[in-house]
Amino acid sequence: MGLELSSPLGSFQLKRLPFRKNELLRAWDAADEYLLNHLAAAGIAAHANIVILNDSFGALAVVLSAYRPTAISDSWLSQQATRNNLALNGIADEQVRLLDSLSLPETGIDYLLIKIPKTLALLEYQLHRLRPLLKADCLVIATGMVKTLPPSAWKLLERLIGPTQPSLAVKKARLIFASVDQNLQLPENPYPTRYQLENSDLSICNHANVFSRDSLDIGTRFLLEHLPQNPEYRNFIDLGCGNGIVGVMLAKQNPKAQIGFIDESFMAIASARENFSAAFSDTRQADFLVADCLSDYPEKSADCIVCNPPFHQQHTIGDHIAWQMFQQAHKVLRKGGELRVIGNRHLNYHLALKKLFGNCRQVAANAKFVIFSCVKS
Structure with a gap:
């Protein structure tokens, strides 16, 4: 059983993903509770078209499932948690329509309920795409914990939706109400972004929720200088691939190898697919998987x-x-296969890696990052 969320709209058992024994963290926060309490007090119109953005583990979708909402997320884990939590509460899957972040819901949205995401570029992209689908009297309510609500979130809502009005804070959470301005002219959607990869002819595509959208981040740059160089390797996986540039460079260095790209972000996989296609056109094939790490990959x-x-x-x-x-x-990994990991120095990954693999070799290090290699014996 999960932990119980009690609201005026009902009580529900909810679990987070990935599952952990003796989980103490809830699958919802005070911002979810605040929004649900407000909706219950104000009343929800029958047959309303409700769209939910960035629901962490399905708390909003499950509680509002009687209204058959559409839930849009860039996270595979969020979608799977929603499915699991619907089942946990005996609610049919079809009560909630799940869409990835690159898909659009039906027009005529009556309620747009937004959990402010960590990456505000994702919110900007979402508002650009959804603004034309909102009814004139659409209720737009954004919510988040005060400590993670930057002023730029207000500005985004005002620039792309209309005038905003914040609520009082309750349990360190806040609601932001936005009114649809019918006369507002939308600027051009700036996403996806593209930049030229240094020392190459590659133009890199990054969708809005992909880390380091405007340039190659320093960790990836360091990792690219220390990629595995074993000609015997035939099957590579770029795990947590982001825009896929590591997998693309592995493919360039290993012309006969098969590359798999895995991420739990739909936008990451869309970026990786586009970048691989731009690099190789139809001359190479690769595998692209939106998933919870390697859960769906065969052993060895x-x-x-x-x-x-x-x-x-x-x-x-x-x-x-x-x-x-x-x-x-x-x-x-097969016997003799290698895991190559980069991490911030302070994370001490080598301790866990040595315990698991029985070996851990430092490949390279600089002031901020360390790269380790582990071989499966």
Whole structure:
């Protein structure tokens, strides 16, 4: 069983993803509660077309499932958590329509309910795409915890929707109400962005929710200088691939190899697919998978896995996703296969890696990053 969320709209059992034993973190926050309490007090119109953006683990979608909402997210984990939580509460899947971040809902939106995402570029992209679908009297309500609500979120809503009005803070959460301005002229949607990869002829595409949209980040730049150089490797995986530039360069260095790109972000995989196609056109094939790390990959199927693990999940910092990546990589690698990992120095990944693989070699280091290599014995 999950933890129980009680609201005026009902009580529901909810779990986070990825699952962890003795999980103490809830699958919702005070901002979810504030928004649900407000909707219950104000009343929700029957047969309203409700669209939910960036629901973390399905709390909003599950509680509002009686209204058959559409939930849009860039996170595979968020979508899967929503499915799991619907099932946990005996609610049919079809009560909630799940869309990825690059898809559009039906027109005539009556309620647009927004959890402010960590990456405001994602919100900007979403507002650009959804603004033409809003009814004139659409209720637009954004919410988040005060400590993670930057003033630029207000400005985005005002620039792309219309006038805003903030609520009082309750349990360190806040609501932002935006009124649809019918006379507002939308500027051009700036996403996806593109930049020229240094020392190459590649133009890199980055969708809005992909890390470091405007240039090559310093961690990836360092990793590209120290990619595996084993001609025996035939099956590579770019795990947590982002825009896929690591996998693209692995493919360039290994002309006969098969490359797999995996990320839980739909926008990351869309970026990786476009960048691989731009680099190789129809001359190479690759695998692209939106998934929870390597959960759906067969055991002993890869020669080399390269990854730069995240050390946060939305606004929650922790090493559980990195540890999941390391454990699954150990299962997916063939005997003699290599996991190559880059991380910030302070994360001490080598301790977990040595415990799991029995070996861990430092490949390179600079003032901020360390690159490790582990071989499956």
